């Protein structure tokens with residue numbers, strides 16, 4: 001269902017409340033396996049570890065870091081990390097984990113679009129991953145925010161679910177939704193969390209599906225030179241209906257094997273001169 005009845009602030013407030021509740025559910029879930037993380041200190045998948053390369057000694061800004069597991073994982077690989085999320089519950093837990101595990105990290109509670117008013121530092125890397133873009137109403141501002149925080153020549157990396165999957169119905173059995181939303185939000189009623197569907201919890205969610213061209217153009221317009229766009233026929237997580245295991249950390253749609261795009265990654269370099277072309 002598309003809706004534009006609420007103001008952007010009201011939509012943001014609703015989504016922050018949802019993510020505060022989801023943080024509490026997710027932190028207890030086997031999906032996030034917090035106890036396992038406390039011993040192995042890694043939540044990253046091989047795909048982003050390989051594509052990002054060495055982060056040792058680099059400053060890294062993690063946008064939409066949830067409760068910080070990936071942020072702390074990059075810190076454990078030698079990066080000097082800053083994680084940002086608008087969920088105060090997420091940031092509170094991220095700070096607790098940083099202290100408890102003795103992994104140095106800086107965490108900031110902020111809407112990413114407000115961040116330039118709170119943080120002055122420039123970074124070698126801006127990183128964001130898995131389930132971030134549909135929560136953002138404006139990708140042009142997103143691109144500018146990434147560029148704002150990168151040093152000239154700095155790297156942006158995203159690994160994310162493919163916009164293709166936004167066209168599937170909630171059971172992932174047929175195409176029922178448009179690909180193009182033209183900036184409108186969609187409202188859904190979330191039951192439980194993607195990390196624990198059995199949890200008794202109901203909350204509304206407002207999301208903004210974005211097409212691949214919106215994603216690419218918002219980065220290019222902000223002065224980012226795309227090094228590559230990769231598409232993957234699997235999800236790293238078993239968090240959608242009707243998925244079956246295909247390989248380690250690879251889940252594909254049942255009966256479709258590896259014929260559909262479920263994730264993509266982009267690596268790009270900030271070249272300020274591109275803004276003049």
Ligand SMILES: C[S@@+](CC[C@H](N)C(=O)[O-])C[C@H]1O[C@@H](n2cnc3c(N)ncnc32)[C@H](O)[C@@H]1O
Pocket residue numbers: 015019064065066067068069070071084085086087090110111112113129130131132135136
């Ligand atoms: C699916 S999670 C990302 C999880 C991530 N892959 C990780 O490292 O765990 C999406 C995150 O986006 C955050 N978020 C949504 N809208 C935001 C906004 N406007 N500003 C900052 N964070 C936001 C939510 O609080 C949530 O933690």
